[in-house]
Amino acid sequence: MVALLLVRVGVPFNLNLIIMELLDFKISGGPYGDATSRYDVKVNKDGATVKDIINYALSKKEEWGYVCIDSFFSNKRLEYRYGIIISDNISSEDKNKVVKTITASGGWSRMDYII
Numbered sequence: 853m854v855a856l857l858l859v860r861v862g863v864p865f866n867l868n869l870i871i872m873e874l875l876d877f878k879i880s881g882g883p884y885g886d887a888t889s890r891y892d893v894k895v896n897k898d899g900a901t902v903k904d905i906i907n908y909a910l911s912k913k914e915e916w917g918y919v920c921i922d923s924f925f926s927n928k929r930l931e932y933r934y935g936i937i938i939s940d941n942i943s944s945e946d947k948n949k950v951v952k953t954i955t956a957s958g959g960w961s962r963m964d965y966i967i
Contacts, residue, residue: 874900874908877956888959895951902967903947905954909965910935917964921946924957924966 875893882889897904906919913935921928921942928946931938955966 874904875954880955883959886959888957888962891956891958893954893956893965895954900951901947902942902949902951905951905965905967906930906932906942906947909963910937912963915958915961915963917958917962919965919967921967924964 874897875895877891877893879889880892895905902919902921909915909917909919909932916933917931918924919930919932919942920926928942930940930942951967953967957964957966
């Protein structure tokens with residue numbers, strides 16, 4: 853589990869200001885010849901939605917890839933690059949659905965999320 857401490861300048865240290873990452877990654881395959889791996893992903897928030905996962909991906913400013921529903925080859929997918937949405941074919945209705953399972957695949961700076 854990854855935890856980050858949030859400390860603001862001029863504010864006394866407070867243990868209540870601990871922020872946990874939304875997702876935990878466990879390698880389930882690889883690394884493959886192209887230096888990518890497959891990951892099982894645990895969501896650390898009850899009721900996390902597809903939109904939460906999209907926002908998580910967009911927060912990773914050094915990454916690019918896709919967020920896909922059902923499979924990588926699905927028409928329901930969003931392409932992102934370095935915090936910016938390039939294309940988005942996921943409906944608002946689908947974005948509000950609660951995530952049941954996630955797998956991911958990637959390496960170096962690319963990460964694809966399959967919901």
